[in-house]
Amino acid sequence: MDKNLPVFVKINDYKEVLDIVDVMKQKLKETTQTLDRIKQLKSEEDRELQEWEKNVTEISRRLAFIDSAFFENE
């Protein structure tokens, strides 16, 4: 067998394969969109967590102030 000869491959149900490829493309697009949404939600969550941390720091600062004011004479 000559190794340099081209090999022809027969594809059964050519149209169906093309349809499958189209659907796969569409699904991949959906996946990318979903991933983007998840990323957006993650960034929102991170932002909320940062806000949370900031608030907690502020509360602890105020509490320390009140604590020092109330118990400085002890």
Add this chain to the structure above:
Amino acid sequence: MIKKIIVSEQEKNSTKLQTKIQPKVQSKLDAIVRNDTQKSLAKPIIKQAIKPVPNIKPIIKPIQNKPVKQVQKVVPKVVVKSVSKPALVVKPTSNPSPKSVSKLTASKPLPKIDTKTAPKPATVKMNVKKSQLLEVDSEHETYFVYLKNPLEYRRHLLEGSRKILYCLKSHQKILLIRQKKLEEMRTLKSTIRELLYLNKRFNEKLPKYNTAFLGETSSEDKGKFVQAKVPVVKAPIEIKAEMTEMERLEESLANIERKLKTLQ
């Protein structure tokens, strides 16, 4: 004679009585005269006597749940009585004891005050100097601490409460975001499953090739599709239903890696 003697004795007695009584009467008369003159002079004296009363204010102990203001009103009346004897006027003292105050107030009972309308004794705590504790009720031993700037503390407390509420609000937001994220991840998972199924279908439609034949060909011919009889690799889901999702995925991944190795 007898009459004369009696009269003379009476005169003597009267003179004796006069000598005995006269200084008392004279002193009384003097006192009356002085009283008139001193009444006019007494006012500034009274004012002087009243002046130190505000110093007593923080230490005044409310008697029978009566506010401090009522005690202050009573004190001048008590002092006026003793004006006739200026020596008895209560001198202003820098640190009057609560006992002296209680004596002054106890001499004349205070009128009954409606406790509903009367101001609360708690107002006393604002007039006390810093770091000075004041015993208001010895029975319950309640103490008050002076706060320098109560509005500032109140503001701090309120802002702290507001921040706590913000935290709770952000917690709720995070929960909602996570819920949304989970939904999106479920959607992603279903989409990937569909992609996997489509990939399988696509592989089924492709021509089958023999890996042994590919191994015999040169490196240039690698990747070219050749029709061959190769058993179709079934999906891992169909192979073992008992396997977990993770195990199935690992198995399919191992299959793909094996195929890739044969292609190299």
